[in-house]
Amino acid sequence: MNRVVDFFVRESLLVILLLLLVIISIMEPGHVHKFHQWVEWKVIATLIGLMVLTAGLSYSGFFDVFSRRIIRFVGTERTLALFLVLLSFFLSPVLTNDMALFVVVPLTLAFSRGLENDISKIVIMEALAVNSGSALFPIGNPQNIYLWHRWGISFWDFVAQMLIPVSVMLFLLLAFVFLLFPSRKLRLSADTPSVGFDARLFILSALLMPIFVFLVDRGLSIPASAVVISIYLIFFRYVLLRVDWLLVVLFILIFMDFGALAHSRLVHHSISPLIENSSETGVYITSILLSQFISNVPAAVFLSHFFQNWKILAYGVNVGGNGTVIASLASIIALRLGKVRRGWLLFHVYSIPFLIMSAIGIYVLIIRGF
Numbered sequence: 001m002n003r004v005v006d007f008f009v010r011e012s013l014l015v016i017l018l019l020l021l022v023i024i025s026i027m028e029p030g031h032v033h034k035f036h037q038w039v040e041w042k043v044i045a046t047l048i049g050l051m052v053l054t055a056g057l058s059y060s061g062f063f064d065v066f067s068r069r070i071i072r073f074v075g076t077e078r079t080l081a082l083f084l085v086l087l088s089f090f091l092s093p094v095l096t097n098d099m100a101l102f103v104v105v106p107l108t109l110a111f112s113r114g115l116e117n118d119i120s121k122i123v124i125m126e127a128l129a130v131n132s133g134s135a136l137f138p139i140g141n142p143q144n145i146y147l148w149h150r151w152g153i154s155f156w157d158f159v160a161q162m163l164i165p166v167s168v169m170l171f172l173l174l175a176f177v178f179l180l181f182p183s184r185k186l187r188l189s190a191d192t193p194s195v196g197f198d199a200r201l202f203i204l205s206a207l208l209m210p211i212f213v214f215l216v217d218r219g220l221s222i223p224a225s226a227v228v229i230s231i232y233l234i235f236f237r238y239v240l241l242r243v244d245w246l247l248v249v250l251f252i253l254i255f256m257d258f259g260a261l262a263h264s265r266l267v268h269h270s271i272s273p274l275i276e277n278s279s280e281t282g283v284y285i286t287s288i289l290l291s292q293f294i295s296n297v298p299a300a301v302f303l304s305h306f307f308q309n310w311k312i313l314a315y316g317v318n319v320g321g322n323g324t325v326i327a328s329l330a331s332i333i334a335l336r337l338g339k340v341r342r343g344w345l346l347f348h349v350y351s352i353p354f355l356i357m358s359a360i361g362i363y364v365l366i367i368r369g370f
Contacts, residue, residue: 011246012344013325014246014249017250024257024264034263038255038263039252042219043221043255044251046216046221046225048243049224049228051102052243053102053205053208053212056202059238060197060198061197061202063107064110064113064114066107067111067114075185075186076182077184078178078183080119080122081119081121085126087104088126089132089170091104092131092133093133093140097140098329099213100130101330101334104126108123109339114189115186117184120340121180121340123334124334125177125350127351128351132322135318136163136166137155137159138158138159141297142297143297143300143314144158144314144318147300147314150304162314162318176350176354180350212225250336251329254295258298261294280367285316286303287299287320288320288355289320291323292324292326293326296320296327315362323355325344325351331347
């Protein structure tokens with residue numbers, strides 16, 4: 001019984017999403033046969049491949065070895081937080097927000113294992129960092145890719161329009177880091193277990209990672225993921241057993257729930273009258289608020305059918321990804337990978353103020369102007 005209760009507490013988001021799916025099925029039974037159509041199976045395949053490859057790098061001991069090499073140059077909690085948050089921020093526009101987390105969060109965990117300092121909050125800031133930084137490039141996150149292609153915007157025009165919003169969020173990120181992390185010295189843990197380095201596992205994982213990313217970029221995520229799983233199944237089966245497969249289930253439920261909500265007659269009838277002929281302010285607020293409930297990617301797709309001002313929509317769905325944990329799928333990945341204690345609650349303690357301040361700052365600087 002205790003194990004069941006512990007599971008429900010630990011996997012509360014998964015349980016909520018499952019219950020929501022049941023409720024939607026009862027209220028709109030015509031949607032049930034469409035659930036699988038709303039799952040982005042290529043995204044799921046990409047997620048699985050990245051999880052397996054990251055697990056391979058992690059269990060090879062690479063992140064532990066790398067963190068011990070670099071920790072001698074990082075003297076305080078604040079310096080470490082700045083290094084990891086800025087690394088997350090600047091990797092995300094290039095690698096995408098999700099992929100950046102698969103690099104930075106395991107590295108953060110490796111630092112955490114070797115220190116007595118509690119640096120778990122850094123994972124939360126990394127989630128905010130990748131959501132903010134990825135907004136800069138049209139290839140940085142799924143909602144930008146969608147808006148970029150839908151309106152046929154040039155790459156550099158998109159970057160130019162997003163430069164100020166991203167700068168606002170970067171300024172707030174740095175302010176949060178300086179406020180949350182003291183200049184307390186890092187203390188190496190005396191009882192840190194010795195971690196071996198499996199060179200074979202590291203070489204295999206390191207070689208497969210760029211090949212996998214290349215194939216995903218060519219639209220071959222499903223066969224690429226199948227190949228990765230097969231290779232590890234033959235040579236390093238234990239790595240597959242340590243992958244967080246419930247995260248995959250969580251993402252499938254998210255796609256089903258959000259897809260159903262975005263196509264729900266109730267949502268359309270409730271929201272359509274409110275957003276038709278909205279002002280720029282209305283578009284901005286609507287895109288931020290809707291992102292909190294159905295995630296920023298479905299929000300971008302849904303609202304693009306009503307609004308033609310891509311810039312305001314891009315501002316809203318990108319800043320909106322920094323609110324609730326379901327506002328951006330990257331936030332869920334960060335908390336699951338980071339295994340932060342009371343992470344879901346702690347995330348909102350910081351993400352909601354960050355959302356409010358960044359939303360107001362972007363509104364004043366861009367939409368209203370001085």
